[in-house]
Amino acid sequence: MGFFDNILLGFQVTLDPNNLFFCAIGVLVGTLVGVLPGIGPQGAMALLLPATFKATPTSSIIMLAGIYYGSQYGGSTTSILVNIPGEPTSLVTCFDGYQMARQGRAGPALGIAAWGSFIAGTLAVIELMCIANPLAKLALSFAPPEYFALICAGLILLTNLARGSTLKALIMVLVGLLIGNIGLDLITGLPRFTFGISELADGVGLIPILMGLFGITEVFENLEQNLDKREIYQTRIRNLWPSLKDWAEAKWAILRGSCIGLFLGIFPGGGPLLSSFVSYAVEKKVSRHPEKFGKGAIEGVAGPESANNSAAGATMVPLLSLGIPPNVSMAMLFSALIIHGIQPGPLLIKNNPDLFWGVIASMYLGNVFLLILNLPLIGIWVQVLKIPYRILFPLILLFCLIGTYAMNNSTFDLLMMILFGVLGYLIKKFGYESAPLILAVVLGPMLEQNLRQSLLLSRGSFLIFITRPISGVILGVAFLLLLTNIFTNVRKKYRQEYKELEE
Amino acid sequence: MKTYDQISSLFWLILSIFVCIESIRLGIGTLRHPDMGFMAFGVSVLLGILSLTLFLQAIFKKEEAKIEPFFSGKLWRRVFFVLIAILIYSNVMPVAGYLISTFLLMSFLFWIVKGQRWWGVLFLSFLTTLITYYVFSVWLKCQFPEGLFGL
Numbered sequence: 001m002g003f004f005d006n007i008l009l010g011f012q013v014t015l016d017p018n019n020l021f022f023c024a025i026g027v028l029v030g031t032l033v034g035v036l037p038g039i040g041p042q043g044a045m046a047l048l049l050p051a052t053f054k055a056t057p058t059s060s061i062i063m064l065a066g067i068y069y070g071s072q073y074g075g076s077t078t079s080i081l082v083n084i085p086g087e088p089t090s091l092v093t094c095f096d097g098y099q100m101a102r103q104g105r106a107g108p109a110l111g112i113a114a115w116g117s118f119i120a121g122t123l124a125v126i127e128l129m130c131i132a133n134p135l136a137k138l139a140l141s142f143a144p145p146e147y148f149a150l151i152c153a154g155l156i157l158l159t160n161l162a163r164g165s166t167l168k169a170l171i172m173v174l175v176g177l178l179i180g181n182i183g184l185d186l187i188t189g190l191p192r193f194t195f196g197i198s199e200l201a202d203g204v205g206l207i208p209i210l211m212g213l214f215g216i217t218e219v220f221e222n223l224e225q226n227l228d229k230r231e232i233y234q235t236r237i238r239n240l241w242p243s244l245k246d247w248a249e250a251k252w253a254i255l256r257g258s259c260i261g262l263f264l265g266i267f268p269g270g271g272p273l274l275s276s277f278v279s280y281a282v283e284k285k286v287s288r289h290p291e292k293f294g295k296g297a298i299e300g301v302a303g304p305e306s307a308n309n310s311a312a313g314a315t316m317v318p319l320l321s322l323g324i325p326p327n328v329s330m331a332m333l334f335s336a337l338i339i340h341g342i343q344p345g346p347l348l349i350k351n352n353p354d355l356f357w358g359v360i361a362s363m364y365l366g367n368v369f370l371l372i373l374n375l376p377l378i379g380i381w382v383q384v385l386k387i388p389y390r391i392l393f394p395l396i397l398l399f400c401l402i403g404t405y406a407m408n409n410s411t412f413d414l415l416m417m418i419l420f421g422v423l424g425y426l427i428k429k430f431g432y433e434s435a436p437l438i439l440a441v442v443l444g445p446m447l448e449q450n451l452r453q454s455l456l457l458s459r460g461s462f463l464i465f466i467t468r469p470i471s472g473v474i475l476g477v478a479f480l481l482l483l484t485n486i487f488t489n490v491r492k493k494y495r496q497e498y499k500e501l502e503e
Numbered sequence: 504m505k506t507y508d509q510i511s512s513l514f515w516l517i518l519s520i521f522v523c524i525e526s527i528r529l530g531i532g533t534l535r536h537p538d539m540g541f542m543a544f545g546v547s548v549l550l551g552i553l554s555l556t557l558f559l560q561a562i563f564k565k566e567e568a569k570i571e572p573f574f575s576g577k578l579w580r581r582v583f584f585v586l587i588a589i590l591i592y593s594n595v596m597p598v599a600g601y602l603i604s605t606f607l608l609m610s611f612l613f614w615i616v617k618g619q620r621w622w623g624v625l626f627l628s629f630l631t632t633l634i635t636y637y638v639f640s641v642w643l644k645c646q647f648p649e650g651l652f653g654l
Contacts, residue, residue, distance in 0.1 A: 050645075051639075051643060053643075054643055054644065167553060167556060167557055167560070168557070170553055171515055171550065171553050171554065171557065174546050174547075174549055174550040174553065175515070175518075175550070177542070177546045178518075178522055178543060178546055178547065178550070181542060181543045181546070185539035187539070188538075188539050190539060192529050192539050192540065192543070193522075193525065193543070216589075219585070220582045220585070220586070223578065223581045223582050223585060223616075224578045224579050224581070224582055225578065389616075390613070390616035390619065391613075391627070393612070393616070394609055394612035394613050394631070395631065397585070397589060397612060398605065398608070398609065398612075398631065398635060399635075401589065401592065401593070402635060402639055402645070405596075405645075405647075406639065406643075406645040406646075409646050409648075411593050411594065411596065411597055414593035414596075415590075415593055418586070418589055418590060418593065421586075422586065425582070429507070430507050430508075430510070430511040431507065431508070431511075432511070447542075448542040451537075451542060452537045452541065452542070455534055455535070455537050456535075456536070456537075459535050460533065460534030460535035460536075461534075462534075
């Protein structure tokens with residue numbers, strides 16, 4: 001089938017009323033969780049994953065993808081109106097978005113954020129269409145060493161971009177790999193680390209882990225704070241259509257932001273958060289009036305908002321073409337595919353063209369839905385912002401409990417979810433991040449399988465990972481980045497100590 | 504963070520030693536024929552090295568002027584009570600059934616954060632229980648336990 005036939009197939013799949021309904025629900029829920037601080041897209045995806053069991057795989061993925069990219073749109077609303085990012089990816093939007101709202105320009109700020117997101121989201125879909133298929137074809141020539149190198153690189157890059165200490169992120173990766181080891185051995189079929197608990201024979205379920213680490217942990221963290229004390233900046237939202245002057249100021253920021261997101265989104269660990277920060281830094285650097293940044297510069301809203309949306313779309317490239325999730329949200333989609341009996345990887349496009357092209361076409365429509373949801377219907381989201389957390393958190397907890405229970409009708413899963421909720425709460429208290437742990441749990445079995453197969457192929461020689469050109473280059477780049485990061489951290493630390501000594 | 508790092512690194516170190524012993528028991532195999540404990544052994548050795556590094560880093564780190572308390576304020580008690588409530592719910596639901604146990608849990612959760620009148624709490628709990636039951640059990644055909652009372 002040719003390129004246009006595939007696109008036609010995609011729209012045929014998406015325009016099916018059932019899929020259209022799931023797409024609309026996905027972007028609606030995405031915007032909702034984006035607007036509401038206290039629950040992120042990962043939490044929402046985990047909560048709604050069990051609700052998709054009765055749906056077709058295509059509908060499920062369309063909905064879950066909608067939640068993901070929809071939340072990037074919604075996150076900007078809280079950043080602009082409340083000065084609290086609905087999502088971490090909208091953090092930088094607070095800097096200038098809230099200032100614009102204080103100057104009575106909430107409308108243009110929301111408008112340019114939505115239009116920027118729309119343009120960037122659409123460009124990301126085009127990138128996905130153009131890159132994923134050739135990349136999948138290339139990946140068909142990959143053997144276990146290349147896959148091992150890719151997964152290793154993904155995990156290393158993720159720790160490189162961790163917000164806190166790289167050492168702690170690496171520890172989280174290793175703990176995740178150990179959790180992924182629980183259950184039946186892939187080759188011998190014998191149980192390991194199950195300690196006689198029959199429920200652990202299939203390993204620790206992904207749903208209890210995800211619900212625990214995202215749903216329960218988020219609730220616990222928020223219960224410790226007083227979230228209901230947030231104040232919404234009281235202003236009339238008008239002029240949602242940015243003026244020609246606004247467009248003139250923001251057009252290049254939107255394009256630059258989109259390109260940054262499209263590029264960084266493909267790499268493991270890259271994604272919306274990093275892209276939005278890089279875009280803000282670039283905008284400030286290239287601006288003729290850098291002093292305006294932080295005081296209501298429209299480029300400071302347009303750039304990062306475009307970047308996080310294009311990156312959200314671009315992160316789907318490695319998942320759909322290589323079967324490797326580059327971040328936690330994609331790990332959710334990965335789990336959803338597995339649950340629905342679809343093996344993510346280079347053969348996905350060939351074996352399930354309806355799913356691949358259907359998801360792509362749904363992203364076009366989803367972006368249009370989101371534009372409607374976030375511009376004419378902005379008033380609804382402002383009202384949603386007023387829902388107190390004391391009403392929200394019992395509902396989030398209940399959805400976590402129901403979702404986990406419904407998976408296997410097992411109270412053991414509920415206990416595992418609570419255990420991981422407590423673990424997530426404690427590791428955050430001790431300054432660790434849960435994202436590397438989750439990704440390692442998901443990728444762990446794949447990593448082990450490819451490592452053992454590679455060693456069998458090479459008759460026990462680790463040189464196979466270096467002598468094969470693709471895996472050698474991938475591993476080399478990843479370790480170089482890791483070393484650079486460690487070196488930068490050490491240098492920063494010594495500089496700080498030297499400065500303190502001087503003072 | 505210095506003390507926290509010491510505590511957490513020691514925990515990871517103990518975990519790594521435990522996994523190391525367990526993976527040796529399972530069988531590591533050889534490089535030519537890696538066995539089922541091979542990967543866990545390698546990972547636990549790495550974990551041990553990294554947790555030792557973190558521990559040493561923490562020892563030589565200068566203590567911060569202001570140490571952030573582990574539990575700030577008194578709101579952490581809410582976390583504890585909510586944790587106990589969901590633990591009880593997980594164990595009671597198969598016996599008491601979905602409707603009764605969920606209604607009780609929701610009443611507690613809506614009540615624990617102040618600012619709600621008792622009739623508001625009961626109304627919200629009733630509504631939530633009923634709606635979730637219809638959505639998940641009737642519409643999505645999830646099987647919830649009926650419990651002793653058949654509810």
